[in-house]
Amino acid sequence: MSPHKxxxxxxxxxxxxxxAEHHGQLxxxxxxxxxxxxxxxxxxxxxxxxxxxxxxxxxxxxxxxxWLRRFGGALVAVACExxxxxxxxxxxxxxxxxxxxxxxxxxRCVCRAAKITADLHGPDGRVYLVGDAAAHATxxxxxxxxxxxxxxxxxxxLVAAIDQATQETTWNASQRLEYLWQQSYPMWEILxxxxxxxxxxxxxxxxxxxxxxxxxxxxxxxxxxxYVSRGAIxxxxxxxxxxxxxxxxxxxxxxxxxxxxxxxxFSDNPHALYANTDDFHGQARLPDGxxxxxxxxxARHHRPCLGCxxxxxxx
Numbered sequence: 001m002s003p004h005k006x007x008x009x010x011x012x013x014x015x016x017x018x019x020a021e022h023h024g025q026l027x028x029x030x031x032x033x034x035x036x037x038x039x040x041x042x043x044x045x046x047x048x049x050x051x052x053x054x055x056x057x058x059x060x061x062x063x064x065x066x067w068l069r070r071f072g073g074a075l076v077a078v079a080c081e082x083x084x085x086x087x088x089x090x091x092x093x094x095x096x097x098x099x100x101x102x103x104x105x106x107x108r109c110v111c112r113a114a115k116i117t118a119d120l121h122g123p124d125g126r127v128y129l130v131g132d133a134a135a136h137a138t139x140x141x142x143x144x145x146x147x148x149x150x151x152x153x154x155x156x157x158l159v160a161a162i163d164q165a166t167q168e169t170t171w172n173a174s175q176r177l178e179y180l181w182q183q184s185y186p187m188w189e190i191l192x193x194x195x196x197x198x199x200x201x202x203x204x205x206x207x208x209x210x211x212x213x214x215x216x217x218x219x220x221x222x223x224x225x226x227y228v229s230r231g232a233i234x235x236x237x238x239x240x241x242x243x244x245x246x247x248x249x250x251x252x253x254x255x256x257x258x259x260x261x262x263x264x265x266f267s268d269n270p271h272a273l274y275a276n277t278d279d280f281h282g283q284a285r286l287p288d289g290x291x292x293x294x295x296x297x298x299a300r301h302h303r304p305c306l307g308c309x310x311x312x313x314x315x
Contacts, residue, residue, distance in 0.1 A: 044200035081271035086235035086247065086260045088273065090280035090309030091227045094190070094234045094246060095220050101192040104219045105202060106158070107245065108210040111258035112186030119250035119258075120185045127178035128254050130231045130297060139225035140173040143180070146218040155212030158184060177229050187212050188226070190219070190234075190246035201244040223248075231297045233261060233308060235273065253299035265303070276307030283307045 089097075098104055111117050122128035129136065147162045161183035165176035191202040191211055205211040214222070226232040226248050233249040249258045252265040264273035275283055275291075284292040284305040294300035296310035 044204050084237075084239050085271055086237050086249070086273050088276040088306045088308065089234045089236045089246060090276055090282075090307060091223065091234060092280040092309050093276075094223055097192060097194060097196075097246070098190075098216050098220050098223070101194040101216065103193040103213070104216050105191040105206065105211040105213050106155070106184070106187045106219070106222075107189035107191045107202070107205045107212075109186045109189045109247065109258075111247075111249075112188070117250055117255050117258045117262075119255045120181065122254055127181050129174060129177065129229050130299070131228050133172065133174060135228050136177055137173040139221075139229050140176050142221040142224055143218070146215070146221040149215075149217060151215055153213055153215040154218055155214065158187075158212055158214065158218075177225065181230070188248040190223070190248065192246070197243045197245070227309075231299070233257075233306060235260065251297065251300060252303070253297070273306075275305075276309075279307070280309050281307070281311065 112119070120127060143162060144166060147159065147166075150159060161180050164183075165171065165179045168176070168179075171179070191205065193199060193202065202211065223234070227234070231251045231253070233251055235247040235249045236243055237245045237247055247258070247260075249261050251257060252261055256262050256266060257264075260273045263269040277283055284295055284307075286292050291304045294303050294305050294308075296308060
């Protein structure tokens, strides 16, 4: 079956199930197979990663989202629920997925490349960092140790940035992290060669030179540093029910987050970003069962826990 026909059938089943309020004639197993074919076709097509399509498509989605929510809220909800959305992954799960992957890379983040979010710098104009000097030192030690064991698998530009920061003997760990984040921005989307993730998007970005290969130990150190020093939300992305990447999303406290974070917090769209409810502690909850406020990042203390992976106290 051609990818185009698979996509048409899947969309027909989706429309029948959600918009006409009755189940389509296709069985769920058939719909899942069609969804995989459709996602592989879209993610693997060169036009999808071509800047005029990729970047402008995201800009149009952000600009049109408010209008669509006002006049077609149900359609936007269905689109996010069944076509494109993210699931929050605990940082421990991300590290485990990297360990279990055959290879890894960093891809160019579309929200940052399209300037939907400009989260590299904070309101003070400096590179945005959270945490204290001791935490930053631990982050940098992990990166430096992984760099020392680098098996020549990693993108030279990333290795050069780490080496340059290391050679600046007058810099502290915070300054080294600032330099590394500047030099690597916006190459912060995690791409894994993993049985649970389609390779279509990974291969597409590599063909268009928008992906950096990264040795897995170094990627794990970078993931930990993003979490500790930048308050990253790791989001497993799905297109037509098919996981394809893990985004290193900015939190809502800096530039209102990326597109899905923005929609989750500021557009009342519950299907854009799903919290991690049970994996690695899941969401922290109060004794009465309600979701507790974030306990990890000070700027998020008034926001509900997303299950990012911090060690929650369980009642």
